[in-house]
Amino acid sequence: MLCTPKKTIEQIIASGNDYLITVKGNQPKLFAQLQTQFEQAPTQNVDRQMERTRNRQTQRTVSVLAPVTDIDPLWVGIQRVIRVERVGTRAKRPFTETMFYISSLSLDAAGFAQRIRQHWHIENRLHWVKDVVLKEDDAPLCAGNALVNFAIVRTMALNLFRHHGFDSITQGLRRLAHNIPVLFSFF
Numbered sequence: 001m002l003c004t005p006k007k008t009i010e011q012i013i014a015s016g017n018d019y020l021i022t023v024k025g026n027q028p029k030l031f032a033q034l035q036t037q038f039e040q041a042p043t044q045n046v047d048r049q050m051e052r053t054r055n056r057q058t059q060r061t062v063s064v065l066a067p068v069t070d071i072d073p074l075w076v077g078i079q080r081v082i083r084v085e086r087v088g089t090r091a092k093r094p095f096t097e098t099m100f101y102i103s104s105l106s107l108d109a110a111g112f113a114q115r116i117r118q119h120w121h122i123e124n125r126l127h128w129v130k131d132v133v134l135k136e137d138d139a140p141l142c143a144g145n146a147l148v149n150f151a152i153v154r155t156m157a158l159n160l161f162r163h164h165g166f167d168s169i170t171q172g173l174r175r176l177a178h179n180i181p182v183l184f185s186f187f
Helices: 005-014 028-040 109-133 146-163 169-176 180-185
Strands: 020-023 045-053 056-065 080-090 093-103
Touching: 020 028, 020 109, 028 056, 028 080, 028 093, 045 109, 056 109, 080 109, 093 109, 109 146, 109 169, 146 169
Parallel strands: none
Antiparallel strands: 020 093, 045 056, 056 080, 080 093
16 A cells, blocks of 8 residues: 555544644645645634753744645544744854644644654654764665664664763763773663
8 A cells, every 4th residue: 555644644543543744845735725824814822932052042933723624635634733933043043944734633832832842852862863973874784684773773772871861872972982891781
């Protein structure tokens, strides 16, 4: 069976679960419909949050609309459409970003803001670390099960570092790379 986003959310709803999905440029028709809806319809609910961390300052505005009627009915179960606008500075450079989401949940803007931040927490603490710090995408492995096996080993290593109090994997690697007895004490 061909796996498409529409079929995937159909399966999610059929299994009794909910979804919160980012709508990107690879769904141009839906993306354009959401942009238009937020330009024309009044938002149902808005949540604003300001965050300052290290060298960045970000204001997030999460806006929610009830489901729109002109969306393709194959997008099953849409209860809310969400827009997240991020405006701020990173390393003293201004940035602005707008993202759209669809969801089968009927939450308010604050509820969606929390769920979206939880997703980014996972992205930043797992996927980004594997890609950037452990250079998973640059691994020259291609034979047999090597990619899967090393992905498992990297995940185990991340879990061990975090379990032993290292929030920064880079710092953990620097402190323990040449300390074999301490590394073996993790097991």
